Amino acid sequence: MDAVKRYFRSPAAVVGLLLLLAVIAMAISAGWLYPRDPLSLAGRPLIWPFSNPRFLLGTDNSGRDIAAQIFHGARIALLIGGAATVIAVVIGVLIGAFAGYFGGWVDTVLMRITEAFQILPNFVLLLVLVAVFGSTLTTVTIAVGIVSWPAPARLTRAEFLSLRNREFVQAGRTLGMKDLQLILGEILPNALPPVIVYASVVMAVAILLESALAFLRLSDPNVASWGNLIGLGRDVLRVQWYVAAIPGIAILLTVLAVSLVGQGLNDALNPRLKGR
Amino acid sequence: MRILSLAGRRLAASIPTLLLILIGIFLLLQFAPGDTVDAMMAQMGGGDAATARELRKFYGLDLSIPLQLGNYLWRLVRFDLGFSSIYGKPVATVILERLPPTLLLMTASLSFAFFAGLVLGVIAARGVNKWPDTLISTLGLIFYATPSFWFGLMAIVVFSVYLQWLPAGGFEDIGAAATGLARTLDIASHLVLPTLTLGLIFLAIYLRIMRASMLEVLNLDFVRTARAKGLDETRIVVRHVLRNALLPMVTLIGLQAGTMLGGSVVVESVFSLPGLGRLAYESVVQRDLNTLLGIVFVSALLVIAVNFLVDLLYARLDPRITAGT
Numbered sequence: 001m002d003a004v005k006r007y008f009r010s011p012a013a014v015v016g017l018l019l020l021l022a023v024i025a026m027a028i029s030a031g032w033l034y035p036r037d038p039l040s041l042a043g044r045p046l047i048w049p050f051s052n053p054r055f056l057l058g059t060d061n062s063g064r065d066i067a068a069q070i071f072h073g074a075r076i077a078l079l080i081g082g083a084a085t086v087i088a089v090v091i092g093v094l095i096g097a098f099a100g101y102f103g104g105w106v107d108t109v110l111m112r113i114t115e116a117f118q119i120l121p122n123f124v125l126l127l128v129l130v131a132v133f134g135s136t137l138t139t140v141t142i143a144v145g146i147v148s149w150p151a152p153a154r155l156t157r158a159e160f161l162s163l164r165n166r167e168f169v170q171a172g173r174t175l176g177m178k179d180l181q182l183i184l185g186e187i188l189p190n191a192l193p194p195v196i197v198y199a200s201v202v203m204a205v206a207i208l209l210e211s212a213l214a215f216l217r218l219s220d221p222n223v224a225s226w227g228n229l230i231g232l233g234r235d236v237l238r239v240q241w242y243v244a245a246i247p248g249i250a251i252l253l254t255v256l257a258v259s260l261v262g263q264g265l266n267d268a269l270n271p272r273l274k275g276r
Numbered sequence: 277m278r279i280l281s282l283a284g285r286r287l288a289a290s291i292p293t294l295l296l297i298l299i300g301i302f303l304l305l306q307f308a309p310g311d312t313v314d315a316m317m318a319q320m321g322g323g324d325a326a327t328a329r330e331l332r333k334f335y336g337l338d339l340s341i342p343l344q345l346g347n348y349l350w351r352l353v354r355f356d357l358g359f360s361s362i363y364g365k366p367v368a369t370v371i372l373e374r375l376p377p378t379l380l381l382m383t384a385s386l387s388f389a390f391f392a393g394l395v396l397g398v399i400a401a402r403g404v405n406k407w408p409d410t411l412i413s414t415l416g417l418i419f420y421a422t423p424s425f426w427f428g429l430m431a432i433v434v435f436s437v438y439l440q441w442l443p444a445g446g447f448e449d450i451g452a453a454a455t456g457l458a459r460t461l462d463i464a465s466h467l468v469l470p471t472l473t474l475g476l477i478f479l480a481i482y483l484r485i486m487r488a489s490m491l492e493v494l495n496l497d498f499v500r501t502a503r504a505k506g507l508d509e510t511r512i513v514v515r516h517v518l519r520n521a522l523l524p525m526v527t528l529i530g531l532q533a534g535t536m537l538g539g540s541v542v543v544e545s546v547f548s549l550p551g552l553g554r555l556a557y558e559s560v561v562q563r564d565l566n567t568l569l570g571i572v573f574v575s576a577l578l579v580i581a582v583n584f585l586v587d588l589l590y591a592r593l594d595p596r597i598t599a600g601t
Contacts, residue, residue, distance in 0.1 A: 218560065251421075
């Protein structure tokens with residue numbers, strides 16, 4: 001409970017939480033407020049924002065409601081960001097846990113693989129994955145997850161290295177517990193908190209990666225993604241710049257919210273490291 | 277020379293990793309629908325099966341996968357990256373042509389992010405929790421959350437469309453055909469917006485690390501000693517704190533080299549710069565897998581090279597690193 005109190009004492013963390021709740025509310029309410037397909041034609045193309053009460057944020061080049069795309073885009077951003085983060089953290093934790101617990105050649109092999117992923121620019125690898133497996137919502141999400149796991153893996157490995165010879169682990173070993181029991185039941189719960197906090201960074205980067213991919217028109221074109229809309233708005237950038245501007249602000253605020261919440265959690269859970 | 281051997285050992289250690297990357301990517305591309313020959317046939321407007329078979333035989337695509345992999349690695353050793361059917365040139369030539377704009381962009385962005393981050397980080401740390409610190413830290417958070425391609429587009433709207441100060445894209449004016457200084461200035465004016473765009477996220481990261489690192493070093497004993505000697509604050513920061521606080525910043529250059537290359541894919545597309553990143557994007561769209569594989573190889577080499585340089589620099593900044601091992 002101390003941590004909760006500490007969390008709410010930081011104004012930045014509270015702002016982040018409010019922003020994140022707003023984005024989640026948008027994602028939930030999208031179905032009620034804009035029941036129609038956000039990618040269907042709604043009116044005249046290129047209506048400026050606030051000029052027509054029916055389209056609060058205006059319409060894009062092909063006459064689709066921008067507000068509807070923003071609300072439905074919140075779903076896609078949270079879905080892709082969340083799912084990709086889960087994938088990255090699960091892979092990262094497994095690899096980091098095995099490398100840190102067993103050490104020796106297991107560690108060497110697993111860390112070589114991690115290094116290989118870190119040497120490759122993650123966006124270039126993402127391009128290769130999309131080129132090979134195509135760009136549906138599922139493949140893009142998995143691909144973003146696959147390029148994001150090395151950092152959580154390194155973090156987990158470091159935690160395991162410092163925990164694996166502690167007394168509670170030795171006690172477990174003396175009791176005859178199996179390796180897998182020790183890893184999952186004893187060490188992992190203690191190693192997890194910093195990894196969970198770091199997941200916010202992974203999620204922020206995942207949302208940015210997907211939007212960049214969508215902007216290049218290499219993500220799923222059949223979903224209302226904010227990046228897709230920016231890519232579309234680029235064609236009319238010189239005069240109707242609002243088409244690209246509005247979804248960009250949505251991405252900015254969402255990523256900001258996720259990182260603020262992450263930082264707030266970090267400061268609340270590790271009060272001694274505050275301000276780092 | 278100890279430092280050179282140390283960095284050299286790290287360099288040698290990256291060879292197996294590089295091999296791992298190449299084998300992994302090669303096997304991955306085997307899953308790709310359609311091969312180079314399919315892409316070529318599509319370019320030629322179709323053809324019969326016999327021609328396709330001929331071509332496959334010519335490019336060695338009819339061999340078994342392990343044999344193809346062996347061939348590929350052996351060609352890489354001789355720095356032969358294969359032939360790009362889309363560009364009608366060897367891949368190595370295509371990549372070499374596209375490398376200079378990317379290297380220029382990366383160097384410029386890195387310098388901008390590093391020095392601006394350094395200065396802002398020092399200012400923030402000097403007045404910790406006062407208004408300059410709050411302002412700088414908030415800006416850092418916002419920069420970090422800004423999608424770079426979006427920032428680039430908005431910069432085009434403001435600086436190219438409305439103010440008309442800077443060109444909206446391209447590497448140089450084709451019509452100008454200038455030489456010497458005029459050409460340099462022309463290229464520089466084209467690179468201002470891309471540099472700012474690519475550097476922004478890294479600026480945010482550098483300033484955060486610099487601030488934290490300054491705060492940590494400012495609390496160490498030797499700083500108190502320097503203060504006790506009666507040195508003025510500027511001298512303490514510049515001569516005593518900065519050098520020690522720089523270490524994490526330098527480490528970050530190596531860690532971020534890959535991210536920066538990835539970022540240049542997007543930035544080069546926004547500003548239509550003829551660089552490596554744009555080439556990567558084009559080869560994905562055109563299914564030019566040979567070129568894509570070559571780019572992966574070259575970007576891995578680049579990242580390894582940057583890390584080698586960082587190792588050298590690191591040891592110069594902190595002599596203890598060479599003394600220890």
